[in-house]
Amino acid sequence: MKKSMKSLLGVFCAALLMLTGCGQTANHPTTASSDEPLKVVATTTMLADLARNIGGEYANVSALMGPGIDPHLYQASAGDVSLMQQADVVIYNGLHLEGKMGEIFQSLSTRGDHVICIENGLEPSQLLSAEGSSDIPDPHIWFDVSLWKSAAQTVADGLSKADSAHTDTYQANMKTYLTELEELDAYIHSRAEEIPQQQRVLVTAHDAFQYFGRAYGFEVKGLQGISTDAEAGTADVSTLADFIVERKIKAIFVESSVPPKTIQALQAAIRAKGFESVIGGELYSDSLGDAEAGTDTYITSFKANIDTIVDALK
Structure with a gap:
């Protein structure tokens, strides 16, 4: 059903207010029905790919950033914020990777289970810090396949909470993908040893x-x-x-x-x-x-x- 012009204007204004830190988080849409895919928005291309592998047919995934986009410098547009507000699930990396979007995620965090932060699924002992600064975490966790396996578990659990009707599918997809990641890890080790x-x-x-x-x-x-x-x-x-x-x-x-x-x-x-x-x-x-x-x-x-x-x- 098409939104009225009044409704569209309201969403756009809410997005602009959130960007300035003055708006309130929009009401979260109802969880998708069993025959309707979840609307999932991921910040980076890596996370969008992960969500597609775990969500399968029950997740319609969009990425805010495309190939070649630097997440450290990325600034969300009003359209981006509107897209996240209307999503069933938002996935972001955390660890200050999306450095210009911190206030937006803080506002969205009131949505609880429907916002998935990969950082929250990692143990602090697994993380590296910036050279010369123990207070600044290194966000590039996807370059260790073992950590990306933890990210897959975090996404599977988050999608299961948002759409419990398909928990078994999300968990099964996650296990299949973990096998593929193990094969990737072995390939990288094999090539490095050359x-x-x-x-x-x-x-x-x-x-x-x-x-x-x-x-x-x-x-x-x-x-x-x-x-x-x-x-x-x-x-x-x-x-x-x-x-x-x-x-x-x-x-x-x-x-x-x-x-x-x-x-x-x-x-x-x-x-x-x-x-x-x-x-x-x-x-x-x-x-x-x-x-x-x-x-x-x-x-x-x-x-x-x-x-x-x-x-x-x-």
Whole structure:
């Protein structure tokens, strides 16, 4: 049934008020009936893919951010807020990944079981912190498959609470997906072992791969901090260039969601010091790839990443 113009205007105004922190959270829509899929809104491409795998036919999933979008810098529009207000379930990462949207999630949190925060399903002992700051968590948890398995459980439990009629399906889908994640984990370990331990050094545009490094035995160096809000200065570039020359690292990597200029500046600094390090390829960091490249799922993007890293460093 089409909404009246008055109703549409009310939703738009409510969204604008929420963006300024002055509005009240809209009433949560009734949970979807047994023959109607849940309306699920996820912030990132990774979470949208996870929700589709767990929700299956009973979840109609939308992602606020598309491929190549940086969640650290993303600012929700009035339309985004309206979309979240009208959803049955909202899923977000937490750990300050969606750094510009904190007030919106705080407002939505009054909806209880219908807002799923992945952070809440993780133990603090599993988390890493930003280099030099124990108070700032590293949000890039999807780069450790074991943590993404915990995220799958969190999403399955959240969807089950929002739509108890299909709990068995959500839990079964989750178990099937966990098997696929275990296969992915084994593949990553197998490919990583093709590189001698001392050569497993991953240099990227920003510090998004620390969980990957911990899980798969790589030393990771990011030119920027864990958030792309931080900017790399000339001293940062020079220091990292010295490290690369000293360790004779053959390849450095750009990221799909970060402009390549910082890595290109690093490559120039390395060359000025008399060493050549190639750009080994583009990695998917804060978003998945797209269907055209065949990397529009978590599993295909992660496989593409490990293949790019290993092939370049070998």
